[in-house]
Amino acid sequence: MQEKMLWSNAMRENLFANCHPVVLFAYFLSVVLITMLTAHPVVIGISFLAGFSYRFFFPERKRFLKEQIFLGIPLFLLIVVFNAAFNHYGVTPLYYLKTGAITLEAILYGVVAGMMLWSALIWFSVVNFVMTTDKFIDIFGRLFPTFSLFLSMVFRFVPHFRKRFLIIREGQAGIGKDISDEHFLGKFKAGVAEISMLLSWALESAVQTVNSMKSRGYGTGKRTRYTIYNCYVSDYIIAGIGLLFLIGSMTGFMQGAGKSQYDPVIQIGGFPLSCFSVVTYLFWLCFCFFPVFVSCYGIGLANACMEPKVDMKRR
Amino acid sequence: MCLLEVKDFSFTYAQETECALKNISFQIEEGGFYLLCGQSGSGKTTLLRQLKTVLAPQGKAGGEIFFSGRKLKDVSEIEQAQKIGFVFQNPEEQFVTDKVWHELAFGLESISCPQEEMHIRVAELSSYFGITDWFEKEVSVLSGGQKQLVNLASVLLMNPKLLILDEPVAQLDPVAASDFLHTLLRIHKEMGMTILLSEHHLEEVFSYADRIFVMEQGKLSIQGAPAEVGESLLKGNHEMFLSMPAPMQISARCGEEKKLPYTVAMGRKWLWERLSFEKRERKDLVVSGQGKCGKKEADDRKEVEYAIEVKRAWFQYETGSSWLLKEASLSVKRGEIFALLGGNGVGKSTFLRTIPGILPLFRGKIFLFGKLLKKYTKKELFDHFIGVLPQDVSSLFVKETIREDLLFLADEKEVKNIAEKLHIISFLDRHPYDLSAGEQQKAALAKVLLMKPALLLLDEPTKSLDAHFKREFGEILKDLKKEGVTVFLVSHDIEFCAEYVDRAGLYFRGQVEAAADVRTFFSKNYFYTTITNRMARDFVADAIVPEDIIALVGKALKPVDGSFAFREECQEVMKEGEKMCDIGG
Numbered sequence: 001m002q003e004k005m006l007w008s009n010a011m012r013e014n015l016f017a018n019c020h021p022v023v024l025f026a027y028f029l030s031v032v033l034i035t036m037l038t039a040h041p042v043v044i045g046i047s048f049l050a051g052f053s054y055r056f057f058f059p060e061r062k063r064f065l066k067e068q069i070f071l072g073i074p075l076f077l078l079i080v081v082f083n084a085a086f087n088h089y090g091v092t093p094l095y096y097l098k099t100g101a102i103t104l105e106a107i108l109y110g111v112v113a114g115m116m117l118w119s120a121l122i123w124f125s126v127v128n129f130v131m132t133t134d135k136f137i138d139i140f141g142r143l144f145p146t147f148s149l150f151l152s153m154v155f156r157f158v159p160h161f162r163k164r165f166l167i168i169r170e171g172q173a174g175i176g177k178d179i180s181d182e183h184f185l186g187k188f189k190a191g192v193a194e195i196s197m198l199l200s201w202a203l204e205s206a207v208q209t210v211n212s213m214k215s216r217g218y219g220t221g222k223r224t225r226y227t228i229y230n231c232y233v234s235d236y237i238i239a240g241i242g243l244l245f246l247i248g249s250m251t252g253f254m255q256g257a258g259k260s261q262y263d264p265v266i267q268i269g270g271f272p273l274s275c276f277s278v279v280t281y282l283f284w285l286c287f288c289f290f291p292v293f294v295s296c297y298g299i300g301l302a303n304a305c306m307e308p309k310v311d312m313k314r315r
Numbered sequence: 316m317c318l319l320e321v322k323d324f325s326f327t328y329a330q331e332t333e334c335a336l337k338n339i340s341f342q343i344e345e346g347g348f349y350l351l352c353g354q355s356g357s358g359k360t361t362l363l364r365q366l367k368t369v370l371a372p373q374g375k376a377g378g379e380i381f382f383s384g385r386k387l388k389d390v391s392e393i394e395q396a397q398k399i400g401f402v403f404q405n406p407e408e409q410f411v412t413d414k415v416w417h418e419l420a421f422g423l424e425s426i427s428c429p430q431e432e433m434h435i436r437v438a439e440l441s442s443y444f445g446i447t448d449w450f451e452k453e454v455s456v457l458s459g460g461q462k463q464l465v466n467l468a469s470v471l472l473m474n475p476k477l478l479i480l481d482e483p484v485a486q487l488d489p490v491a492a493s494d495f496l497h498t499l500l501r502i503h504k505e506m507g508m509t510i511l512l513s514e515h516h517l518e519e520v521f522s523y524a525d526r527i528f529v530m531e532q533g534k535l536s537i538q539g540a541p542a543e544v545g546e547s548l549l550k551g552n553h554e555m556f557l558s559m560p561a562p563m564q565i566s567a568r569c570g571e572e573k574k575l576p577y578t579v580a581m582g583r584k585w586l587w588e589r590l591s592f593e594k595r596e597r598k599d600l601v602v603s604g605q606g607k608c609g610k611k612e613a614d615d616r617k618e619v620e621y622a623i624e625v626k627r628a629w630f631q632y633e634t635g636s637s638w639l640l641k642e643a644s645l646s647v648k649r650g651e652i653f654a655l656l657g658g659n660g661v662g663k664s665t666f667l668r669t670i671p672g673i674l675p676l677f678r679g680k681i682f683l684f685g686k687l688l689k690k691y692t693k694k695e696l697f698d699h700f701i702g703v704l705p706q707d708v709s710s711l712f713v714k715e716t717i718r719e720d721l722l723f724l725a726d727e728k729e730v731k732n733i734a735e736k737l738h739i740i741s742f743l744d745r746h747p748y749d750l751s752a753g754e755q756q757k758a759a760l761a762k763v764l765l766m767k768p769a770l771l772l773l774d775e776p777t778k779s780l781d782a783h784f785k786r787e788f789g790e791i792l793k794d795l796k797k798e799g800v801t802v803f804l805v806s807h808d809i810e811f812c813a814e815y816v817d818r819a820g821l822y823f824r825g826q827v828e829a830a831a832d833v834r835t836f837f838s839k840n841y842f843y844t845t846i847t848n849r850m851a852r853d854f855v856a857d858a859i860v861p862e863d864i865i866a867l868v869g870k871a872l873k874p875v876d877g878s879f880a881f882r883e884e885c886q887e888v889m890k891e892g893e894k895m896c897d898i899g900g
Contacts, residue, residue: 134414134451149412156413159455171710173673175766176697193713201709204748208408213425214369215403216469217396221427226420226437228451 014057015298016291020235021135022142027242028127031288035119038253039112040260040268042281048119050288055122057295058129072121076114083110089263109262138227145223153209164201168194238294245287252280317384318477318509319343319366324378326365335361335374337533343477343511348503348523351513352558353530354781355753356741359513360404362530363481366511367399368392383476393426400475404482404752406462410454415446415465418454422473436472444468444498458660460491464498471502478502480512485752485779489516489807490659496520515781518560518846522578529555545575557782561810561846565861569868582850589868590854621685622770622801623647623670628679630662630669639665641825642679647818649684652792652802654812654833656843657822663805664706664774666822670803671701671772683770702768706775708759712747717758720747724765736791737761738784752779760788764795771795773804777811789815813837813845813859834859 017024035047055064083106085097090105133155141148177190213219252258252270257280259269270277286293319342326336335358343349353359364370365380368387380387382399390398403409412418419441423433441447444464449457454465463483470478480499484492496519502508503523514520521527527544529537537547545563548556549572556564562582563575569589576585623645630640639662647653657663668674670681672688681688683701691700705711714720717739721730734740737757742750750758756779763771777785785808792802792815806812812819813833820830821843829836837844838857851858855867 137417152412152414152417156410156454159453160407163455167705167707168710170668170673171705171707172713174668174671174703174705174772175711175763176693176701177713197713200746200748205408208403208405209411211370212403212409213411213421215367215396215401216422216473217393217425218421220391220393220396220425223424224427224430224433226417226424226430226433228416 014295015234015301016238016294017057017130019238020229020231021131021138023235023239023242024130024135025139026239027290028123028131030246032120032123034250034253035123036116038258038260039109039116039262040253040258040270041112041115042268042270043253043258043284044112044115044119046281046285047288048115048122050285050292051119051122051126053289054291054295055126057292058126064125067125068122072118075121076118079114079117080107080110083107083113090266091264105262105264105266108266112260112262134228138229141225141227145225148225149223160205161198161202164205165194165198168197168201242287242290245283245290248283249280249287252276252283255280257281316345317342318345318382319511320381321366322379322381324365324380325376326361327375329373329375331374335533336365338378339535340378341528341535341538343509344525345476345509346507347509347525348500348520349509349511350517350520350524350527351511351530352515352517352527352555353513354555354558354783355515355751355779357530358533359530360481360751361533363401363479363511363513366477366479367395367401369395370401396422396426397473398476400470400473400478402463402466402470402478402480402483404485406459406466406486409466410462413453413455415452415454415457416450418465419446419469419472422469426473436474440468440472458491459487460494463487463491463495467495467498471508476509478508478510480510480514482513482515482752484514484516488659488775492516493519515558517558521560529553531555541577542575545577546573549575554783557786561861562850565847565850565864568861569865579846579849582846583853586850586854586864586868620649621646622649622651622683623803624682624685625666625670626680626682628669628681629677630665630674631677632665638825640669640676640679643826645820645827645830647801647803649801650796650799651817652796652804652815653830654816654819655803655805655822655827656807656809656812656819661822662825663822666827667772667774667803667805668703671696671703673703697766699767699769701770701772702763702766704759704763704771704773704776706778708755709747711759711762715746716744717747717750717761718743720758721762721765724762729765733761733765737764738787753781753784756780757784764791769800771800771802771804773802773806775806775808776804777806777808785811809837809843809845813847 031047031051035044038044052068055061084102085099087106087109088100088103090103092104093101094104094107095102133151137148137151137155140151172190172194177193255276257270257277259267261267270280321339321341324336324339325334327334339362351359351363361372364372365376366387368390369392382390382395387395410418411421416437419437420433423436428436441450444467446461446465446468449461454462457465467480467483483499484495487495499510499512500520500523503510512520521541524541526538527541528535529544529548537544537551537553539547545556545559547553548559549567556567560577562579562585563577565582566575566585571585576582624647625643625645627642627644628640629638629642631638643666645655655663655666665674669676670683670688672681683691712720714723718730721733721743725733731740734743737760739754739757739761742754742758747755747758756776760776763773777788780788789811795802796817804812804816816833818830819833819836820827821836822828829839831839834857837848837859838852840848844852845859847861847864848859851864851867855863858864858867
């Protein structure tokens with residue numbers, strides 16, 4: 001119960017996810033890009049852990065865990081096995097197959113590549129929750145106003161179309177003519193009739209939408225853009241801190257802490273650990289866990305506000 | 316100041332020879348509230364669309380339209396977009412985007428309104444209409460009334476001078492419709508908005524209109540103040556009189572010709588004046604031996620056969636959502652007309668859809684004519700047994716024309732018969748989606764009736780029907796009843812149910828409450844009851860239909876319309892009426 005409440009607070013006060021879309025977009029883009037472009041085990045490992053923990057701030061956690069166990073792990077193992085089975089580079093053979101040697105280098109690279117893909121998938125699952133259609137439209141609207149209107153219309157039309165299909169099916173079911181007919185021929189006929197009607201309805205609907213657009217002045221002037229996302233002070237602060245971490249870690253990576261090589265010999269930048277490389281990884285850790293930190297801070301704020309109310313309930 | 320002037324305007328659709336609009340002239344003053352009424356197909360929409368150039372259909376137009384002293388054609392598109400606001404009938408199809416806020420801003424975005432100004436305008440209007448709570452929601456999750464409110468708000472944001480609404484509440488249920496119309500009145504009163512509203516549900520707005528236009532076959536036959544229009548419709552023995560408010564009709568049928576009352580309050584006063592002294596004082600008068608419930612259910616004790624028996628039914632759409640049926644039970648006798656009334660979104664339609672098994676029950680049993688629903692095969696169920704009229708009737712049609720759709724079910728002769736009975740011959744060869752809402756409703760009724768069901772399930776059958784056809788439809792139901800058909804209907808239309816239904820029940824919190832014969836049902840209620848009952852309950856507690864008042868006042872002196880022939884009480888009076896019609900015509 002307590003835990004449930006905590007999570008619901010987290011949802012409401014998920015401070016990071018409420019940032020300005022541009023900040024969010026830039027953040028996720030850089031995290032995913034860096035994760036995908038470096039093949040450095042530490043960098044990817046940190047990114048993986050951060051994405052994994054941040055995912056728990058969003059609902060459907062059980063489903064997410066199931067997906068990781070039944071999809072994530074198999075995918076990861078598959079990449080490792082394939083990489084090792086078909087690549088025979090490297091200098092440390094472990095085992096000999098008919099086609100060539102299984103090498104330590106190939107296995108390790110498989111592990112890194114698998115983690116890379118896996119963490120990217122986890123980040124995308126987060127992005128799915130954070131970057132709602134509204135936010136995407138807002139970002140693209142800045143660049144291509146017409147395209148964003150088009151997207152918005154598509155997002156309206158798809159559920160609208162689906163709902164209509166259900167209505168038609170139900171109407172037909174009420175007079176015993178739907179696709180649950182016993183005979184295959186009847187089923188087929190009913191299906192064809194329903195779909196053809198759905199299409200003509202879609203055309204009709206489009207005509208009405210066009211009328212409504214024209215009536216409200218579409219095409220009379222250059223379109224301006226309304227946005228529901230305001231820039232708050234907190235957005236600048238979050239963007240500033242985030243940028244600091246990003247620059248810090250990028251500088252380190254450029255200087256060699258992010259380099260890695262698996263063919264023919266394994267060379268991983270930043271190792272053995274030096275002061276410089278540890279600081280770089282710390283910066284990267286802060287950058288990746290930044291949403292988690294910010295959201296935890298948000299939960300703290302929410303709990304502070306919520307306490308009197310909790311007392312009331314207990315009484 | 317004259318805002319809009321239409322001078323001798325005529326219009327013919329391209330590819331058609333007959334005039335859709337003939338010699339129409341009227342003026343709209345700034346700050347007025349104008350009501351355009353007429354039966355379905357009389358050309359209301361065609362006329363309204365002419366008042367905004369981008370919406371005018373292809374065709375040949377004659378005459379002139381002036382807006383603010385200039386020819387409408389010379390007013391630029393961007394100016395028209397701002398100054399003439401247009402709200403369409405269908406709440407859903409007017410939407411362009413997926414979110415409420417985007418929909419509101421759409422018009423402003425199109426006319427290059429700068430961002431700061433947009434923010435201010437959207438903010439103040441959303442606060443005024445109270446849409447802030449669902450500002451960021453998706454349009455698809457809103458209720459019908461909310462949808463239409465968003466449409467209205469998005470048009471008002473452009474700051475129009477003239478607001479045109481084409482039957483904006485035709486597809487809403489009465490509660491939402493009433494709310495919407497009151498919002499309109501509010502912006503009219505508080506902001507002096509000029510409004511031109513086309514509507515055939517007149518009860519709500521009639522008394523507020525400054526001027527009423529009556530359209531008939533493409534002509535503007537009558538225009539004037541509400542009371543005047545009522546009187547001239549009555550004098551002309553006009554079918555449209557049936558759409559006038561109930562107090563007006565009742566008083567007219569009692570022989571009143573001038574100063575007809577048009578609100579319930581006026582109606583009560585009128586009735587008080589008309590009643591003799593002793594009748595006024597006696598509050599215990601009851602309507603006995605009159606009307607449909609005269610033959611009190613004497614056969615109650617006999618074994619009755621039930622057409623529908625729902626026993627302790629539970630239903631919800633998905634786990635976690637609310638229970639729409641909560642141990643609901645109901646029995647409908649064979650051969651009766653039963654109406655389920657109730658508020659908005661309480662699950663009446665859901666209840667109806669569980670009866671033929673379109674929605675599967677979670678728990679509970681349904682018997683049809685004594686046999687468990689599950690034991691029927693699909694063929695048995697739908698082959699001349701059950702007919703369902705869904706809420707969205709357009710979902711019934713799957714062919715290119717209405718005729719093809721009907722011929723699919725029956726032969727040509729039967730189709731012709733039913734088409735004549737329901738007056739759908741004139742549009743048999745049109746595509747179902749080209750019809751108006753009322754025409755679609757009629758065609759859908761035809762389709763369901765052609766299935767010759769023994770059990771008819773109707774979801775809001777009188778929706779978007781005009782008053783005249785409603786009567787005919789009521790009579791069709793009665794004929795069906797004589798043939799032994801059982802009818803179960805879900806409705807918001809209290810007046811219709813009071814006239815034509817045998818028993819009624821109120822649906823509330825997932826259960827059927829207070830199922831009783833219709834006279835007991837309505838006379839017990841204080842709020843959820845007919846206009847007649849509200850007018851007369853101080854004098855006769857159980858008066859629910861106009862005939863009851865007529866019986867009370869004395870003899871009906873004058874018929875209003877030929878369709879009154881159905882009522883036995885009026886038959887004598889009818890003959891006089893026919894004579895009058897002969898002289899008049």
